[in-house]
Amino acid sequence: MIRIEITDYCNRRCEYCFFNDRLSAKSAEMSIADFKTVLDYCAAENINFVFIQGGEPTAHSNFREIIRLLNNREFKYTLFTNGVFDTSLIKELLPAQDNEVLLNYNRPDTYSSPGDWDLVNRNIEEIISKGINFKLGYTMYESNPDYTFFLNAIEKYGLRKIRWDLARPSRSFTNRFFDFKEFFEMKKTLAEFLKEIINRGCYCEWDCPLPACMFLSEDFDFVNYKIDLTCHSNCGAMINIGAGLRISGCPAGMDFRDIYLKDFQSLSQAQLFLNAEFDSIRNKVWLSDDCIDCVYRYAGECQGGCIGHKRMREDKIIDKTDLKKFLETSPSVAGYPQNNKMPIKIDENILNKAVTKYSSMLEKDMKNPFLLFSLGRCYEYLELYDNAILCYEKIKRTHHSYLIAGYRLDLVYQLKAIQTNKKNIRAWKRLRDICANIFENPEIFKNYVRQYSFDGMFGAGDRQYVINADRDKK
Known part of the structure; x- marks a missing residue:
């Protein structure tokens, strides 16, 4: 933006x-x-x-x-x-x-x-x-x-x-x-x-x-x-x-301080500089112990609060010295970045702690759809798709209008099909359509699909169809 x-x-x-x-x-x-x-x-x-x-x-x-x-x-x-x-x-x-x-x-x-x-x-x-x-x-x-x-x-x-x-x-x-x-x-x-x-x-x-x-x-x-x-x-x-x-x-x-547009070859390069500096706080300073075993932090979907709040604990002034360090290592880039989504590295220890946390909370609030949804997300990343399906189906039974749970349920069924057969083109295409409904930003959508893709599994035409986000959403 x-x-x-x-x-x-x-x-x-x-x-x-x-x-x-x-x-x-x-x-x-x-x-x-x-x-x-x-x-x-x-x-x-x-x-x-x-x-x-x-x-x-x-x-x-x-x-x-x-x-x-x-x-x-x-x-x-x-x-x-x-x-x-x-x-x-x-x-x-x-x-x-x-x-x-x-x-x-x-x-x-x-x-x-x-x-x-x-x-x-x-x-x-x-x-x-x-x-x-x-x-x-x-x-x-x-x-x-x-x-x-x-x-x-x-x-x-x-x-x-x-x-x-x-x-x-x-x-x-x-x-x-x-x-x-x-x-x-x-x-x-x-x-x-x-x-x-x-x-x-x-x-x-x-x-x-x-x-x-x-x-x-x-x-x-x-x-x-x-x-x-x-x-x-x-x-x-x-x-x-x-x-x-x-x-x-x-x-x-x-x-x-004293950072100007003409210091950069492109807006892309300027944005990468800002992202790098913000990430030094965004992804390293946590305001709550609950962030440690949170599935949304793990998935890169939650940064744990406003950066303004994080600065109250660890502030920083960015000046020409920081710019010089960045420019010495930054390539000339083109193609304006559309999101800050971090690559996901599977850590079963964190995810299992999150499962324990959400399960414990559900014992006190068994019908809370957000808790069930969060637990389902944990099972997604653990690739325990049957468990995730149970969570999303329970939400649909008790909260019929919880639309996002329906999308995730459909998504998990496709992931399960791909887990069984990585060359299941039909499941890949359906996965693409589901993701387009969940994510408004096409770049986030592409990154999400690539997370589950495997090199060499598709011909050029099929793979382009799978990851192409420039489509009209239904």
């Missing part, structure tokens, strides 16, 4: 904002020349989608020209905004299929004047009336939040998709946020909120990781019927590019 921070200025000061220590009283803007440079870097690697953010991006003095450049060069984009902007700017936004406006919505009493609250809602109405893809965002930062205003907006505007999150720490920990322990204390409140959203026919999205074990609670049973919550437990590959072509990662992440 390429996030272009076109300005450091924001016309609001939200208590929870994890950009708060990067905002400036005067606008530090990205120049049009630098913006064109970013688009050139993207085009060189066939990247045609970017995120436009700030600060408040609509406050950029040349915002109209920036949007026109994106449109003229046929870039698709998501615009992040607080909604406090001149309504006339909306006419610059094209209602293209892949363009979207994501507006972060706050309680009415947090706006500096009633006029700002009215302006935000007027802009929402105008965006929707223009047929522009629109998503409302909500960040929970209070232990006992009143989100009635958000539910009312869903009903008023007939929304079918929203984005939510729990407040994360800023780089200097000066904003209002939940720490790792408080994330778990918010489970019941969060579950009640999500239930209200789903009951209104809305699909819930979030873009920052939550520990998979947060959802072991029966409070989330109803959510798991519709959503595989465990697939949102890792940071995605991302790179933030700001004024002066400054490079950084997530605002909750580490402090990158």
Whole structure:
């Protein structure tokens, strides 16, 4: 994901904002020349989608020209905004299929004047009336939040998709946020909120990781019927590019100093640098002893919490010295990386500990679908497919709408068939179709299929069919 921070200025000061220590009283803007440079870097690697953010991006003095450049060069984009902007700017936004406006919505009493609250809602109405893809965002930062205003907006505007999150720490920990322990204390409140959203026919999205074990609670049973919550437990590959072509990662992440886009031959190389530095914390610092024998950590599906929380234990400043070490060993790379999924190395000792843990928990909560699902995942990696099948079938009998268990059940049947006959092309093709339903990201899908593939088992045509992810999902 390429996030272009076109300005450091924001016309609001939200208590929870994890950009708060990067905002400036005067606008530090990205120049049009630098913006064109970013688009050139993207085009060189066939990247045609970017995120436009700030600060408040609509406050950029040349915002109209920036949007026109994106449109003229046929870039698709998501615009992040607080909604406090001149309504006339909306006419610059094209209602293209892949363009979207994501507006972060706050309680009415947090706006500096009633006029700002009215302006935000007027802009929402105008965006929707223009047929522009629109998503409302909500960040929970209070232990006992009143989100009635958000539910009312869903009903008023007939929304079918929203984005939510729990407040994360800023780089200097000066904003209002939940720490790792408080994330778990918010489970019941969060579950009640999500239930209200789903009951209104809305699909819930979030873009920052939550520990998979947060959802072991029966409070989330109803959510798991519709959503595989465990697939949102890792940071995605991302790179933030700001004024002066400054490079950084997530605002909750580490402090990158004096690192610039032009230090790299490509966005791919820059992303590999950021990934390597983030991985020094992401995959080595654990916030809970439960991470040690967790199947989702083992599978590379959960990084064990927000990197911002991990920095509270082990922080690091990244500068030119780190960049020099990286460039001395890094090849010139092309092909923008799409995920951070780590190769899986089978460790039966860890998996057997996880089996013991989930089995013990199930003795106290025998009908919890998430526990059964987690146990089934352990058996998958141990290649005890009959045991995994029993777990998923039990979920289907007791929780008919738990869709992800049905996909895993079908997947395990195909793995069992392949275990019996590695040349079973029909099972391989079915496995591909199942994975395409489970994983939205084609690169993650490819990696998953390759995990079970065997060199030399297929002819070129068959193997290409098996691992080809560029297909329309059914």
